Amino acid sequence: xGALAFTLIFLFLIVSFMKPQTSYVIxxxxxxxxxxxxxxVAFWDFFSWLFISLVICISVVVFFYSLYxxxxxxxxxGFRFLLISFVVAIIxxxxxxxxxxxxxxxxxxxxxxxxxxxxxxxxxxxxxxxLTFLTNRLGDVFFLFSIGLISFFWDWEVAFTSFxxxxxxxxxxxxxxxxQVPFSSWLPAAIAAPTPVSSLVHSSTLVTAxxxxxxxxxxxxxxxxxxxxxxxxxxxxxxxxxxxxxxDLKKLIAFSTLSxxxxxxxxxxxxxxxxxxxxxxxxxxxxxxxxxxxxxxxxNTDSSQEFRNIFFVPSQLFWVARVxxxxxxxxxxxxxxxxxxxxxxxxxxxxxxxxFFVFYLTGVLFTVIYRFRFFFYSFWFSNLRRPFxxxxxxxxxxxxxxxxxxxxxxxxxxxxxxxxxxxxxxxVLSPGWxxxxxxxxxxxxxxxxxxxVKLILRLLKxxxxxxxxxxxxxxxxxxxxxxxxxxxxxxxxxxxxxLEKVGPxxxxxxxxxxxxxxxxxxxxAVLIFLAIFLVGFLFL
Amino acid sequence: xxxxxxxxxLFFIFIRSYFSLYSIGFLDLISLVMMLLVLYFHMVFxxxxxxxxxxxxxxxxLMFFLSRSLLFCFFFKNLWWFYIFFEVSLxxxxxxxxxxxxxxxxxxxxxxxxxxxIAGSLPLLTLFLIFSGKIMFNFQxxxxxxxxxxIVGFLFFLIFSIKLxxxxxxxxxxxxxxxxxxxxxxxxxxxxxxxxxxxxIRIIGGIYNMPxxxxxxxxxxxxxxxxxxxxxxxxxxxxVAYSSVSHIGVxxxxxxxxxxxxxxxxxxxxxxxxFCSSALFFLVNFLYERGLRRQIFVLRGxxxxxxxxxxxxxxxxxxxFNVPPSFNLFGEIFLFMARWQFHFLVPLVxxxxxxxxxxxxxxxxxNIAQGKIWKIKNYFIRLDLxxxxxxxxxxxxxxxxxxxxxxxxxxxxxxxxxxxFKKRC
Numbered sequence: 001x002g003a004l005a006f007t008l009i010f011l012f013l014i015v016s017f018m019k020p021q022t023s024y025v026i027x028x029x030x031x032x033x034x035x036x037x038x039x040x041v042a043f044w045d046f047f048s049w050l051f052i053s054l055v056i057c058i059s060v061v062v063f064f065y066s067l068y069x070x071x072x073x074x075x076x077x078g079f080r081f082l083l084i085s086f087v088v089a090i091i092x093x094x095x096x097x098x099x100x101x102x103x104x105x106x107x108x109x110x111x112x113x114x115x116x117x118x119x120x121x122x123x124x125x126x127x128x129x130x131l132t133f134l135t136n137r138l139g140d141v142f143f144l145f146s147i148g149l150i151s152f153f154w155d156w157e158v159a160f161t162s163f164x165x166x167x168x169x170x171x172x173x174x175x176x177x178x179x180q181v182p183f184s185s186w187l188p189a190a191i192a193a194p195t196p197v198s199s200l201v202h203s204s205t206l207v208t209a210x211x212x213x214x215x216x217x218x219x220x221x222x223x224x225x226x227x228x229x230x231x232x233x234x235x236x237x238x239x240x241x242x243x244x245x246x247x248d249l250k251k252l253i254a255f256s257t258l259s260x261x262x263x264x265x266x267x268x269x270x271x272x273x274x275x276x277x278x279x280x281x282x283x284x285x286x287x288x289x290x291x292x293x294x295x296x297x298x299x300n301t302d303s304s305q306e307f308r309n310i311f312f313v314p315s316q317l318f319w320v321a322r323v324x325x326x327x328x329x330x331x332x333x334x335x336x337x338x339x340x341x342x343x344x345x346x347x348x349x350x351x352x353x354x355x356f357f358v359f360y361l362t363g364v365l366f367t368v369i370y371r372f373r374f375f376f377y378s379f380w381f382s383n384l385r386r387p388f389x390x391x392x393x394x395x396x397x398x399x400x401x402x403x404x405x406x407x408x409x410x411x412x413x414x415x416x417x418x419x420x421x422x423x424x425x426x427x428v429l430s431p432g433w434x435x436x437x438x439x440x441x442x443x444x445x446x447x448x449x450x451x452x453v454k455l456i457l458r459l460l461k462x463x464x465x466x467x468x469x470x471x472x473x474x475x476x477x478x479x480x481x482x483x484x485x486x487x488x489x490x491x492x493x494x495x496x497x498x499l500e501k502v503g504p505x506x507x508x509x510x511x512x513x514x515x516x517x518x519x520x521x522x523x524x525a526v527l528i529f530l531a532i533f534l535v536g537f538l539f540l
Numbered sequence: 541x542x543x544x545x546x547x548x549x550l551f552f553i554f555i556r557s558y559f560s561l562y563s564i565g566f567l568d569l570i571s572l573v574m575m576l577l578v579l580y581f582h583m584v585f586x587x588x589x590x591x592x593x594x595x596x597x598x599x600x601x602l603m604f605f606l607s608r609s610l611l612f613c614f615f616f617k618n619l620w621w622f623y624i625f626f627e628v629s630l631x632x633x634x635x636x637x638x639x640x641x642x643x644x645x646x647x648x649x650x651x652x653x654x655x656x657x658i659a660g661s662l663p664l665l666t667l668f669l670i671f672s673g674k675i676m677f678n679f680q681x682x683x684x685x686x687x688x689x690x691i692v693g694f695l696f697f698l699i700f701s702i703k704l705x706x707x708x709x710x711x712x713x714x715x716x717x718x719x720x721x722x723x724x725x726x727x728x729x730x731x732x733x734x735x736x737x738x739x740x741i742r743i744i745g746g747i748y749n750m751p752x753x754x755x756x757x758x759x760x761x762x763x764x765x766x767x768x769x770x771x772x773x774x775x776x777x778x779x780v781a782y783s784s785v786s787h788i789g790v791x792x793x794x795x796x797x798x799x800x801x802x803x804x805x806x807x808x809x810x811x812x813x814x815f816c817s818s819a820l821f822f823l824v825n826f827l828y829e830r831g832l833r834r835q836i837f838v839l840r841g842x843x844x845x846x847x848x849x850x851x852x853x854x855x856x857x858x859x860x861f862n863v864p865p866s867f868n869l870f871g872e873i874f875l876f877m878a879r880w881q882f883h884f885l886v887p888l889v890x891x892x893x894x895x896x897x898x899x900x901x902x903x904x905x906x907n908i909a910q911g912k913i914w915k916i917k918n919y920f921i922r923l924d925l926x927x928x929x930x931x932x933x934x935x936x937x938x939x940x941x942x943x944x945x946x947x948x949x950x951x952x953x954x955x956x957x958x959x960x961f962k963k964r965c
Contacts, residue, residue, distance in 0.1 A: 075847060100873065104864040111863050114902065115854070118910060121843055126910035130902055137861075137898040141891040148876035148887055151801075483899070487768035495769050499711055504652055 022046075043097040047277065051094050051212060054281055055204045058288045059087045061401040065292050066196040068398040069299065079119060083197070086112040090205040094212060099147045106143055106177070106209070110136035113206050117193045128192035135186040139176035139210075145169045167224055170217055178210025178261055180231045181238060187258055188242075191250040195295030198250060202257040203288035211264060211280055218273050229269020233359045236262030240366025244373065249294055249305045252374060256331060256367070257287060263363055267346040270356065275349060278417070279342035282330070286339060286409040290327035292402045296320050297378065307377035319399055321379055323406050328375060330409050332368045338413035344434070351433070570807065574614040574731070574738060577814050581730050582607040584818075584932050585723050590925060592640060599640065603723065606632035610731050614738065619668065622742070623661075626703075626735060630657055633724065633732065640721040649719035652712035660702030660709075667695065696743050697755055704736020706792055707762020710785055717781035722825040725777070726818040729784045734810055737791050741806075756796050760886065763789040764893050771900035776834045777824050779904055783860055784817035786897065790875060793890075805874030811940065812868035816859040819933035823853050826926055827908070832917045836904060840911035850909045852930060857905050859937060861898040867940035 023045030030038045063083065070076045089112055093105025110133060118129035146169040179187040187207065191198050201207060214221055214228070221228065239258035246252040260283050267276040297320060301310050326337070333343035347364070350356040500506070521528070585603040592599045606629060613625035630653075637650045702709040713733075717725050766786040773779035791806045791813075826849060827839050843850045862869040872894070879887040 078847065078851070103869075107864045107869075111858055118906065121841065121910050123911055126906040130906055133902050134895075134899055137895055140898075141895050144872065144876050144894065145887060145891055147873055148880040151877040151880065483768075483896075484772060488772045490765055491769040491772055494765060495711070499708065503711055504655065 038100075039098070040096075040101050041098040042095045042101075044095065047212075047215060048094050050281065051204075052091055054284055055087060055090055055094070058204050058284065058405070059083070059200060061288065061405055062196045062200050062292070064401045065199075065295070065398055066194070069196050069295060070194060075119075079116075079194075082112055082115050082119075083200070086116065086197075086200065086205060090209060093209055097216060099143070099150060102213075103140070103143055103147065106173075107140050109177075109206055109209055110140060113190070113193075113197075113201065116197045117190055119194055119197070120192070125192045128189040132186045132190045135176050135179075135183050138183070139173040142169045142173035142176070146173065167221055171214070171221060171224060171228065174210040174213045175231065176210070177213070178207050178265070179235075179258060180210075180262070180265065181235045184235065184239070184258060188251050188254045191248075191254050195250070195291060195298060198254070199288045199291030199295070202254065202291060203284040207257060207261060208280060208284060211261060211268075211276075214265075214268060215273060215277055215280075218268070222271075225269045225271060227269075229266050229356075232262045232264070232266030232269055233356075233363075234262070235259070236266060236359070236363040237366070238262075240363055240370070243366065243370035247306055247308065249298060249307060249310070249374075249378070250291075251305075252370060253287070253291060253294060256370060257283075259363060259367060260287070260331070263343075263346065263360070266356075266359070267349065270349060270352075272346060272349045275342060275345045279339075279346060282338045282342045282409070282413065285405055285412070286327045286330040289323060289402050289405040289409060290331065292405075293320050293323040293327065293399070296398065297324070307374075310378050319403070323399065323402060324378075325375065326406050326410055328371045332371045333364070336413070338409045338411070341413040341417045570738065570741060571614045573807065573811060574734060575611055577734075577811070578607050578611045578614065578731055580932075581726065581814075581818070584726065584929055587925065587928055587932070588723050588726075591722070595639070599723075602632045602636050602639070603727075606636070606727060607731075610735075613735065619743070622739070623664065623668065626739070627661055629732065629735070630654065633727070636724045636727075637716065637720045640724065641719045642721070643719060645715075646719035649712075649715040653716045656702055656709065656712040660699045663695070664699045667699075694755070697740065700736040700739045700743075701792065702736070703739065704733055704788060704792060705785055706759060706789065707766060708758060710762075710766075713785055714778050714781040717784070717821070718775060718777050722822060725781075725821040725825075729781075729817040729821055730814040733784070733788050734814070737788075737795070737806065737810060740792070740795055756793070756886075759789060759793050759796060760889055763793075764889060764896070767893050767896040767900065771896065771903060774836050776827070776836045776839060776904070776908070777821070778834075779836065779900070780817065780820045780824055783897070783900065784813070784820070786893075787813050787817060787860060790871070793875065793879075801874045802878035805871040805878065808871030808874065809868055812859065812866065812871060815933050815936045815940075816856055816866075816868065819856045819930065819937070820853075820860070822926075822929055822933070823849070823856065830916050830918055831914055836907050838914055839908055841909070841913035843909040844913055845916070849926075852934065853908065854905055855937065856933070857901040861894065861901050866937065 023043065026042040026044070027039040028042075030040050063080070066076075066079065066083065070079050073079070086109065089105045089108030091105070093102060093109065096102045096105065113136065114129050114133035117132050118126050146166050149163075149166050149169065176183045190201060190206075193201065236259050239255045239262060243252050243255035243259065246255055260279075264276045264279055264283070267279070297310060297317070298305055300317065304310075330337045330339035333339040335344075343364070347357070347360050350360045582603065585607070586600070589596055589599050589603070609625045609629040609632065613622060613629060616622055616625070634650050634654060637646055637653070641649070705713045713728070717728060720728060763786055766782055766789065770779055770782040770786060773782060787809070790809050793802075795803070795806055824834065826846075827842060828834050830845075831839050833839065842853070859866045859868055862872045876887055876890070879890055
């Protein structure tokens with residue numbers, strides 16, 4: 001608790017004293033290549049301070065939580081070690097503007113996330129781990145490309161150099177990490193990790209690393225903002241639709257993360273860098289607490305993640321239900337919760353074009369619908385049969401740090417809003433339009449139990465949607481199967497085929513055959529001589 | 541042993557400072573690093589000798605001859621001595637495979653090893669004899685000879701590419717790796733593979749004006765094909781062997797591109813590869829000793845049986861695909877830099893390959909670590925020995941990154957200029 005209080009104080013101090021304009025650069029000499037000194041650069045500015053303090057805050061909570069969640073596992077020491085290295089990796093990523101030192105955190109995140117996903121040793125988990133790791137690895141390869149490219153300028157800092165391919169590779173690297181549409185199949189798979197880990201992954205580390213990267217390079221990526229916007233919007237819609245059909249509790253939260261990220265990235269595409277950073281932080285806070293409290297629910301339901309299996313016992317899980325409810329309200333941006341401040345700003349900024357506005361509103365609508373779906377199925381329609389073992393005794397102890405996070409999520413909006421936007425703020429939409437948002441929210445509340453909505457959902461519920469628009473198949477099983485079959489073919493054709501036939505096996509066969517031929521010649525020599533003699537005689 | 545190594549170093553420094561051109565011994569960073577590697581791994585072999593209790597003297601003698609021949613091979617400046625010890629090192633290796641291998645197929649493997657090497661080295665000898673009147677057999681003077689350019693350079697490349705198996709000539713290596721005992725695999729991976737690269741650097745230096753494109757394309761697609769082949773190996777040791785070959789394939793590329801940075805990447809990768817793949821062979825042997833089998837689909841659930849060991853397994857696999865705090869990553873980065881300068885399309889292929897390398901590493905690891913537990917067949921094996929050997933591999937893996945600045949201190953770049961690399965970057 002002490003550490004938690006410390007990090008909270010740290011967070012507030014930094015936010016209140018750090019001016020957005022100041023930045024510090026610390027350089028460590030690494031090596032000299034051809035007269036060019038290469039440094040490890042740590043870069044501290046408002047973004048990185050805020051983000052690091054956020055990461056530390058959430059990870060401390062998660063660490064306390066995992067004391068309860070992984071309790072009794074004989075490998076918990078290894079788990080803690082992995083968790084700490086995961087957090088260290090993201091901190092390394094956050095503080096470095098230099099591509100090579102960025103790679104340190106980037107690759108480290110990929111590897112530690114792989115190890116965390118396969119923490120439970122089951123074959124399905126290992127497949128999920130492979131999928132997660134390989135998609136991240138793709139991002140690493142793009143990163144290596146961009147490092148090679150940028151070495152043309154003999155400088156690994158990005159700030160002063162930019163051209164198209166570099167931009168593209170950095171964007172692709174970021175896209176794989178933050179699970180945007182072509183590469184989004186790993187994020188639902190990665191919930192195979194233990195719940196504390198997925199809370200970290202979805203709130204402030206792995207997924208947001210990709211978002212943080214493009215914030216860091218927003219001057220570089222300005223020219224391809226439109227592509228970024230399209231990717232964001234597409235992800236928003238796809239993930240929102242997916243969340244409507246999901247029966248897995250954690251997967252639903254994963255899809256909600258995906259859609260929120262799409263929301264954030266689309267806002268980035270419009271150039272609203274500050275606003276989207278604000279929303280990123282808000283989202284991290286309430287998503288972490290949502291995952292943690294959902295973890296308590298799962299733990300309580302004999303580790304089943306289905307909505308339909310949840311035993312909700314109001315007397316036991318009263319506070320858990322409240323926390324989840326608050327987080328969900330933040331998620332869909334109910335006015336004056338924390339999610340509202342940023343979301344409202346983003347929609348406001350998006351209203352410059354009708355098209356963007358419609359996209360955004362659709363995304364928000366999806367958010368509200370799946371939020372209520374979550375709530376209904378887990379609490380209202382919940383299973384009333386009682387489990388054998390009622391809730392675990394430490395719930396209050398473990399809920400306390402989560403509640404701290406939630407209270408920040410609930411109340412900190414105004415404070416941070418003031419902190420971020422004290423220097424400029426104006427609203428585009430009129431108050432009447434703002435009221436539309438309320439209207440939307442409450443209409444969904446009333447409509448969500450009506451038959452019409454259910455009917456539409458049932459119509460939409462086909463294989464296409466439930467498989468993440470086939471992305472799952474393209475990027476996991478199909479890809480792997482094609483890869484393995486082609487490699488088998490090439491091994492048979494080249495390694496054990498051509499090279500052996502032309503090389504040693506063929507040579508030995510040749511020697512064997514020629515030796516045999518020599519033997520025959522030798523043994524039938526008399527006959528041959530006779531034949532030659534006879535032939536010659538005939539000609540004579 | 542350590543003291544002996546230090547004395548050797550001091551001796552070389554002495555030689556270098558006083559008889560730089562006319563001495564028989566040779567000192568620059570490459571040969572020094574290779575010699576230190578040989579000495580280091582000889583220590584590992586001595587530790588491993590307790591595995592061969594019945595024939596310990598035989599083993600010690602063989603390993604002694606093997607490591608000394610390799611040491612002298614890296615030591616001498618004269619081409620003839622290099623050639624002689626290059627050949628001599630083959631004999632103890634063959635004997636190790638014959639004597640300490642444990643399957644019938646080792647005869648075939650040894651045949652492959654022998655004939656492939658002979659097919660490379662006899663033409664080498666004839667080349668030497670042809671040019672014996674025309675070149676001085678001193679490496680330093682050899683570099684200024686015009687004959688190494690052009691088609692002769694390409695011939696030299698072909699000959700050394702058998703020893704350092706470039707894709708088309710690699711068939712002997714997985715067989716030899718699979719059939720050799722663990723020490724044989726370690727010596728093959730850690731030192732013997734580097735002989736070819738060493739020879740390439742020494743004789744050809746930077747390969748000027750040679751027909752580059754066929755060699756580059758062989759190396760390029762060869763590595764891609766090897767990554768494919770690697771991912772379907774069912775034999776764990778064979779998989780590691782293929783991955784080792786694929787990893788060493790990086791180095792040839794570095795030489796062919798003929799840039800200063802690529803040369804530096806070559807050195808880094810060679811050092812990193814020595815520790816990484818030999819440790820992988822050792823770990824595979826660890827599993828083999830307990831399960832008495834090497835099939836990847838049978839050796840499962842190692843994470844529940846040997847938690848710490850499987851974590852180390854992952855550490856070394858992760859070095860194989862260049863995870864950041866590893867030494868190899870810098871080699872990879874240097875090579876990527878060289879690739880972009882060489883041609884635009886080359887790094888795209890290599891990026892795909894480095895993705896596939898990660899794929900088979902993770903695939904293999906998850907096959908080994910996850911899943912149902914197999915039955916341990918053999919309980920009576922000393923554990924402390926394993927930890928000792930693994931510490932020998934782990935310490936360089938964790939600490940070498942801090943020695944990257946040594947490249948600065950040893951003023952390598954002066955040496956490279958004297959070797960004759962282009963100064964393009």
